[in-house]
Each structure stands twice: as C-alpha cells, then as structure tokens.
Amino acid sequence: MSMSQQTLSTARFSDSTALIAETLRQFNRGASAVTLDGLDEDSFQPVALALGRAGYRCIYGGEGHRFVPLAFDSQHIVVTATNDNLHFFQPVMAMMREQGHYVSTVSCRDLQATTLLNYLKHCDVAWFEWGDGMIIPASKLPKYCRMVCRIHSYELFQRYFLQANWQNIDEVVLISEAMKARFIELMGDKLPATLQITVLGNLTTHQPLTQVNPIRNPFHLACVARFSPQKNLLMLLPLMQALVKVDPRYTVFIAGRVEDERMYYSFCQLTNLYGLQNNIVYCGVLPAEKMAAWYQDKSCLVSVSYLESQGMGIFEAMLAGLKPVVFQASGGLQEYLPEAYLLTDIEAAVASITAGNPCPAQYVNEGQKLLRQVQLREQYPRLWQRNAGCSPLFSILIPTWNRERYLLPAVCSALNQRDAHFEVIVVDDGSTDGSLAQLEPIADPRLRIIRKAHSNAPDTRNRAIAEARGDYVVWLDSDDLLHANALSHYRALLARFPHADVISCGMEKHGNDKQFYSLVNHPPAKWLHQVAHGNFISNPGSCVRRSLYTAVGGYDPAFVRAHDYEFWTRAVGEAQVMFTACCNIGYRLHDGNLTGIGKAVDMSWEYRIFSALVKRYPLTLLLPNLTGKAREAFVAARREQLRKQSAVDNLLIVIDAIHQPLARLTAQIALLARQQDRQFTLLIVADKPLAFLGQPVLVADKICLQAIADFARQKMPGQFCRSYLLQPDQAEPQPRQAIIQLKNAILGEAEMPSLFQPLSTN
Structure with missing residues (x-):
C-alpha cells in the first residue's frame, strides 16, 4: 500500500482518542486519505468530530470510512455522468475544484446502489450529468444530500428521465427555455412543487483567440x-x-x-x-x-x-x-x-x-x-454552494434523562453539522447515571449544558425552548443521531420557503436493519384538515420557528406521552408546515422510546388529544370535505377507534394478599365480581399459595412491579397493559361502576376513582 492511502482498523485501538491520534499521524506522514475500518454509527460521531476539528472530512462510508483533508468551508461534491460522459461538465468541475471543493467522480460502470449510497450519505451535493443515468436509481435511494441533475436535450425525447423519483431531486438544470417547457410538459401533474427548475447555458474550456489570423481558406x-x-x-x-x-x-x-x-x-x-x-x-x-x-x-x-x-x-x-x-x-x-x-x-x-x-x-x-461565460461563472456556484450568511441561527435542542449509553454520539452528531451558524443545548432532566460526564471532554463554544431537577419530558423540552437563542429550534432526542447535512438542508429550504414555520423530516432506523419513516415532500401549507386523522408530523429532527411556541404555547407537562402530537394539534391552527424526505434523523428503537414506533404504547393520550381537538376547532375546519352528518359520524367512529387502540380493557387489577386478612381479601374479590364491566384481569399477590380462591396468585414476599409486569406480558403478549392496585380501605359511591369509572378516567373523561392506585404500565 502506498503512503497516499492508509487503512486503520479500529480493533487495534483501545479507545477513540488513540485512533484519532494515529489517524492524524498518518496524515502528517503524507497520507492523502485514511480509511478507518470498524466504525459503527455511534463510534463514527466522536471520531468525525475530532478529525473535523483538525481539518479532515469523511467522504465515503462503506465498510470503511474514508477521510481526506478538507476545509470546513469547502464541500464534498459527488459527480456521476451517463456512460461516464463528462465532456460538458469538465468546465463546471474545474470551477468547483478552483473554489476548493473536493469532487469525487464516480463511474457509473458496475456501480452498485450500496456504493452510491455510501457516497451520497457523506457528501454535500450530488451532481448527475444527463437525465437518463444514475439519477434514476439514486433518486429512489434514501435522501441525505442535495441532488442536482443537468438535462441537455436528448433525454427529453427518450423519456427515461420520467423513471426518476423527482420528489427526491432538489434542482434540475436545463440548457434552454424550450427544453424547460418540454420538461414541464412531459412531467405534467407529476412535477413536484418543491423541484427547482433552472435554465443555464453550458460553460466551455475553449478560449477565444487573442491573435486572430485574418487570412482563412475561403473554401x-x-x-x-x-x-x-x-x-x-x-x-x-x-x-x-x-x-x-x-x-x-x-x-x-x-x-x-x-x-x-x-x-x-x-x-x-x-x-x-x-x-x-x-x-x-x-x-x-x-x-x-x-x-x-x-x-x-x-x-x-x-x-x-x-x-x-x-x-x-x-x-x-x-x-x-x-x-x-x-x-x-x-x-x-x-x-x-x-x-x-x-x-x-x-x-x-x-x-x-x-x-x-x-x-x-x-x-x-x-x-x-x-x-456569457463571465455571467455564467457567477451563476453556476449557486447550484452547489451553501446558503451564505449567518442568519438565521439554529438551536439544536437535546433533552435527556439517563441516556449514558447514547448521549455522546447524539451530541457529537449535532456538533458535526456542516452548517456554520448554530448552537447545541443539552437539557438534563436530573439524570442519575454518568450521561453528562461523557460530555466533559468536549470543549466547544457552541455547546451549552443545562441541569435541572427531574420532572418529565415535556417540561424538559419547555426548558430547552426557554434556553434557546435561535430563530429556529431543531429537535434531537438524546438517543438519536442528526445527519451532518440536516441544518444545511433546512437553511436551503427556509431560503426558498421563508414562510415555513415547521419542517418535518424523514427518518431512518438506527443500525444495520434499515427502515425508513416519513419520506414525504410537500411545500409549506396549512394542515388543520389532516390532524383529526392522527399525528402526521415527525417530532425527531423537526425544525420549528421558535416564535411558534410563544404563539400557541409550549408542551403540556400533563402529557407524559404524545406531548409532541398534543403540541402539533395546537400548532397546525397557526403554522405553515412543510415536509422533506431528507433523512435528517437516525432514529433508535429501544425499550425506552416514548413513541409508538415498533412497540405497544399507551394510546389513551391520543384519545385525550382527539377529544380536546374537536372541542378546540369547528368541525367545518377540521373536516372540510365532509357534510354535517358525515362529520358527526367520523367523530364517533374515530372516538371508537381510538378507544379500542387505547386498550382500556387490558387492565390488570392487583390485590395485595400479603398484608391483609383473608376476610378482607374475599370482600375485595367479591367487589370486583359485582362490577358491571368485567373486562379486566385479576392478579392476587400473596406470600403463600391460595389455590382455593380459584384466581391467579403470584407468590412473593412483597409487591414487586417487575414481577407484575412480567405476568402482564405473559398474559397479554405484545399488548399494552395497565396495572392498578386495589385499595383495601377505600369506598366508592357506586362500587359497581368502579371499573367503568377507571376506564373513563384513563381516557380523561372522569376523575380517577380512589379505589385504584396506579402501579405501572408496560
């Protein structure tokens, strides 16, 4: 292997500090590129942050991550051309390199989708010369970077370009107004509203003669x-x-x-x-x-x-x-x-x-x-340059609580943004683990850490908003990763759509088993007519105008779950919301997620939100496409649907038989037997077997929440279940209605009966 290309295996190093030091040594020894094998999505973030500070950038992320020297204000531009025909693009590419950008020309011959994706995920701009080549498969891959396609003319008469997913392409460049008109005509109603269409003539490397020979052969x-x-x-x-x-x-x-x-x-x-x-x-x-x-x-x-x-x-x-x-x-x-x-x-x-x-x-x-070469040379850079200027300021907000395992990669991913004007605010909700200790080595003026007493997630989000100084806040959960192009992408969208109040982005599942969510494009619009059907705005990675929280209020601390949906139901009455399919967030699925992706969750909060929604807005605005009776029918059907999804019948009523005499135990069982609503499961916890009762008995010397949760999962596998302890000394005015009242209380339609004490949820 030549000294210009070095490969280092992360397995050789005990920690990232040693790996980074050796990587920098290789560059100092003259290596033009260093590939680091063995970095996963989490370990990549702190390494990329440290190398970025030293002036190095990852340009490829396949089995190994390839780093090259690249100044922060320079960009990585990936170029492909149909049949590798770069003839017309050579002058443009020369200009890119003159401006200090790193241009990777990727041959389309035998190019695999995974290879192309590994380039696209680590570049700022992908340029596709001609409209009938790699732009077609590339546009159908998950979107991470700005994508520009230049169409000359012949492509518009073969129509292969229509196979591309133009929703994922940011800008198409055409050579003439006539070709622009044909492109628009052929696209028809499939022309995305977010696609920017530009007409620019070609650049040329041909230089005008400075000494012109006036004598020519006239024939x-x-x-x-x-x-x-x-x-x-x-x-x-x-x-x-x-x-x-x-x-x-x-x-x-x-x-x-x-x-x-x-x-x-x-x-x-x-x-x-x-x-x-x-x-x-x-x-x-x-x-x-x-x-x-x-x-x-x-x-x-x-x-x-x-x-x-x-x-x-x-x-x-x-x-x-x-x-x-x-x-x-x-x-x-x-x-x-x-x-x-x-x-x-x-x-x-x-x-x-x-x-x-x-x-x-x-x-x-x-x-x-x-x-017009001088004018064209002034116009072309707009196609790849980041939006100039320092306004607006973005505040990346990271609320966290006991995320020792995930917080460091999340914060590093925020600091790895290729944008130049942002702050990162971590608000710790009284963590008891070593989460914040991991951040101590990060000395970065863009990072602020706020500590507060433990309360809940919506309260922590409100504190983060109060601390933010940016015109826009970008939400990053402390177990997720923010793609390095996220802020650059938002800045470009806001430059084009300055009236947008909210930008909701696409998400990819963290890890090797990739799944993708919310891959939707739509320009800013009012979406009140959609909110009654469910939450359609993704909170992770979302970009929100900070003043919107002043206008409609922050997150409701009463909603320990679905507080983002509750906020969106208020925001959509005021905000212009747009959607981008760009995968700005690497979303991590694990047992601690509050959202419902990939697991059973407490959907009673959605029921409460819907009930408040139909009280807040006239049905004529919520359901403009329905008539009066149809609106009422929709509301009734939606309530019933949400009630079923809330799984209020999945109740586990626990009786403590350890600390009370048998007579009181039988009285409690009799009380439950008289309930009008018998849709619940009874569990008796006792310090000895009680087979004569004919009821499930969990033998234990104390009330153990974990054991009760295990019983619930075994009894109702894959379903959300609520556990309540029956209070022995409480009396209800209508004891036969106690279970009905409990279920209504879960849905926010009644007071919680004193007969029951919540134990835990899933």
Whole structure:
C-alpha cells in the first residue's frame, strides 16, 4: 500500500482518542486519505468530530470510512455522468475544484446502489450529468444530500428521465427555455412543487483567440457534429452540391464520432453517388486540445442540426474566428444565436458562405458576448454552494434523562453539522447515571449544558425552548443521531420557503436493519384538515420557528406521552408546515422510546388529544370535505377507534394478599365480581399459595412491579397493559361502576376513582 492511502482498523485501538491520534499521524506522514475500518454509527460521531476539528472530512462510508483533508468551508461534491460522459461538465468541475471543493467522480460502470449510497450519505451535493443515468436509481435511494441533475436535450425525447423519483431531486438544470417547457410538459401533474427548475447555458474550456489570423481558406468549411439523426448531416449533401456548382474548391471537414452506423454508411454511399468524395472529408473524433488548430484554416462553421438546445459547437467555432452558417433548429438555439445567423434555405446558406469571412475577429468578439461565460461563472456556484450568511441561527435542542449509553454520539452528531451558524443545548432532566460526564471532554463554544431537577419530558423540552437563542429550534432526542447535512438542508429550504414555520423530516432506523419513516415532500401549507386523522408530523429532527411556541404555547407537562402530537394539534391552527424526505434523523428503537414506533404504547393520550381537538376547532375546519352528518359520524367512529387502540380493557387489577386478612381479601374479590364491566384481569399477590380462591396468585414476599409486569406480558403478549392496585380501605359511591369509572378516567373523561392506585404500565 502506498503512503497516499492508509487503512486503520479500529480493533487495534483501545479507545477513540488513540485512533484519532494515529489517524492524524498518518496524515502528517503524507497520507492523502485514511480509511478507518470498524466504525459503527455511534463510534463514527466522536471520531468525525475530532478529525473535523483538525481539518479532515469523511467522504465515503462503506465498510470503511474514508477521510481526506478538507476545509470546513469547502464541500464534498459527488459527480456521476451517463456512460461516464463528462465532456460538458469538465468546465463546471474545474470551477468547483478552483473554489476548493473536493469532487469525487464516480463511474457509473458496475456501480452498485450500496456504493452510491455510501457516497451520497457523506457528501454535500450530488451532481448527475444527463437525465437518463444514475439519477434514476439514486433518486429512489434514501435522501441525505442535495441532488442536482443537468438535462441537455436528448433525454427529453427518450423519456427515461420520467423513471426518476423527482420528489427526491432538489434542482434540475436545463440548457434552454424550450427544453424547460418540454420538461414541464412531459412531467405534467407529476412535477413536484418543491423541484427547482433552472435554465443555464453550458460553460466551455475553449478560449477565444487573442491573435486572430485574418487570412482563412475561403473554401474550407467546418462541421462539428456526430453522426446521429438530430445532427441531420445528410443535409450537407445538397448544400455541398450547390456550393460545388459555384466553385468545386469548396470542401467541408467533419469532426465528430459515429453514433449511428447506418447513417454513416448511407452518408458515405451518397457522398460517392453525388460525386462529392473530394468535397466532404470526415476527420473522426478530435481531442479538445487540438480543435483550435483544426479551426485555423477554415472560414465558416456549418450547422445543419434539426434540434440544438444551445449549440456549443457553433459558439466554440466562433471563438476561433469562424463565421456561423446555421440552419434553424428547434430546442432553444434561437435563445442564444441572433436571428440574423439563422437560415431556412440552402440558397441563403450558399450566399452566406460565398460572401466569405473577411473579419474573423468580429465572430470571436460576438461569440464571447453570446456565450456569457463571465455571467455564467457567477451563476453556476449557486447550484452547489451553501446558503451564505449567518442568519438565521439554529438551536439544536437535546433533552435527556439517563441516556449514558447514547448521549455522546447524539451530541457529537449535532456538533458535526456542516452548517456554520448554530448552537447545541443539552437539557438534563436530573439524570442519575454518568450521561453528562461523557460530555466533559468536549470543549466547544457552541455547546451549552443545562441541569435541572427531574420532572418529565415535556417540561424538559419547555426548558430547552426557554434556553434557546435561535430563530429556529431543531429537535434531537438524546438517543438519536442528526445527519451532518440536516441544518444545511433546512437553511436551503427556509431560503426558498421563508414562510415555513415547521419542517418535518424523514427518518431512518438506527443500525444495520434499515427502515425508513416519513419520506414525504410537500411545500409549506396549512394542515388543520389532516390532524383529526392522527399525528402526521415527525417530532425527531423537526425544525420549528421558535416564535411558534410563544404563539400557541409550549408542551403540556400533563402529557407524559404524545406531548409532541398534543403540541402539533395546537400548532397546525397557526403554522405553515412543510415536509422533506431528507433523512435528517437516525432514529433508535429501544425499550425506552416514548413513541409508538415498533412497540405497544399507551394510546389513551391520543384519545385525550382527539377529544380536546374537536372541542378546540369547528368541525367545518377540521373536516372540510365532509357534510354535517358525515362529520358527526367520523367523530364517533374515530372516538371508537381510538378507544379500542387505547386498550382500556387490558387492565390488570392487583390485590395485595400479603398484608391483609383473608376476610378482607374475599370482600375485595367479591367487589370486583359485582362490577358491571368485567373486562379486566385479576392478579392476587400473596406470600403463600391460595389455590382455593380459584384466581391467579403470584407468590412473593412483597409487591414487586417487575414481577407484575412480567405476568402482564405473559398474559397479554405484545399488548399494552395497565396495572392498578386495589385499595383495601377505600369506598366508592357506586362500587359497581368502579371499573367503568377507571376506564373513563384513563381516557380523561372522569376523575380517577380512589379505589385504584396506579402501579405501572408496560
């Protein structure tokens, strides 16, 4: 292995500090890239943070993570091109590199989706040259970076580009307004509202002649065109016939590749048939660096194409001093070339050619003006540059409680943002583990740590909002990871949609078993009509205008679960909410999650939220597409659906038989036997077997919550269950209604009966 490429296995190092030190040593020894094998999603974050501070960046994340020297204000741009044809892109790529960006050109030959994804996940911008190549599979992968596709013209007549998922593409660049119109027409109602459409001409590496030779061979003509139908080279035959009648010395020299063998074969046969074999010369494919010399002895450039979106060959010939003799073509050529140069018949072309080229410098100057290269070089960088300026400030808010295992990677992922203007605020809800001790080595002015007494999750979120100074807050749960492009992506969206109050993002499941959630794109809109059907806004990774919390209030501390949904039901009455499919969050599923993804949860909070929702808003606004009776029917059906999902019948009523006499125990059993609602499960906890009771008995010397929870899971596997201890000395006004009242209390429709003491949930 050469010193320019080094691979280090993380297994060789006892901790990340030693790994980072050795990585930096390799760079100091002259390694141009270092690949670190064995980093998982969590261990990658602190390593990337430390190496980023030292000026190194991960550009690929497959089996190994490849780091290269890259300044913070530089970007990693991944480029692919159909058939690896980067001819038109070379000047753009040169500009990117001149600006200090790292450009990875990825060959499309035998390119696997996983390889492409590993590039896309670690770049800022992915550029796809032509619309019929890797843009199609790439657009169907999870989205992590800005995606730009440049379409020239032929793609719009083969329609492969329609197979792409244009919802995942940020911007399409077209060469002419005519091609833009065709693109929009072909996309039809599938054109995403979030897709930005830009028209920009090509850049060229051809330099205008500084010393123009005024003496040209007036009989030598140039034609730069490949043998393909749209170049219409067969039209050269009648043109040359007409010229030869004027003077047999006229000769056209053709430079270009053969794409259509049948056309080339026919052209050669007809050339001989028309007796023009001495007047038409095929020069083959010429390297770009030899074109200037090739043009030197020629006076005119002939173009007979029937479709040209810009006609770069025409302008490059003008830069060499050739006079353009161009037949009208559809596709956009008239947007670039003055009408005086566009011909419609052979007689006019013959007249233009035979008039000669007495002033080649005229065409050099006009070619420069028409190509607008200076202006284009100012416009192109917008396609890949991050939004300039320091406003707005983002506050990444990380509420946490006893997340020792996960907090460090989460905080590092926040600090790894490629955006330049943000703060990170960790609010600790009275953790009793070593969570905060892990953060002590991180000396970063962007990080603030707030400690508070333990309360609950919504209260901790409210404290985080109060501490935030940013115009927008971005939520990062302390067990999740924020993708490095998240803030850059939000800044770009807000620059385009400044009226957005909330941006909800896509999520990927943390770990190797990837699953994806909320992969939706939609521009900002009012969504009050949707909220009655359930929560549709993802809180993890969401970006929220901070003033929205002032307008509608913060999180309700009474909602220990679903407090985000409860907040959204209030926010949608005021806010413009937009959606992006960008996977800004790596979401971790584990037993401590409050959300319902992947496990049974207490859905009674959703029932309470719906009940408050139909009281807060008129049904005409909540359900605008339904009539009066249909609205009432929907509300009734939704209540019943949520009641069933709340699993209020999954009750475990526990009787303590350890600390009371048998007579009181039988009285309690009799009380439960008289209940009108018998949908519950009885469990007796005793210090000895009580088989004569005919009821389930858990033998223990004390009330053990874990043992009760284990019994509930065994009795009702995969379901949410609530456990309540029956109080021996409490009396209810209507004792036969106690279970009914308990269930109504769970749904927020009654007071909790004193007969029951909550023990635990799942």
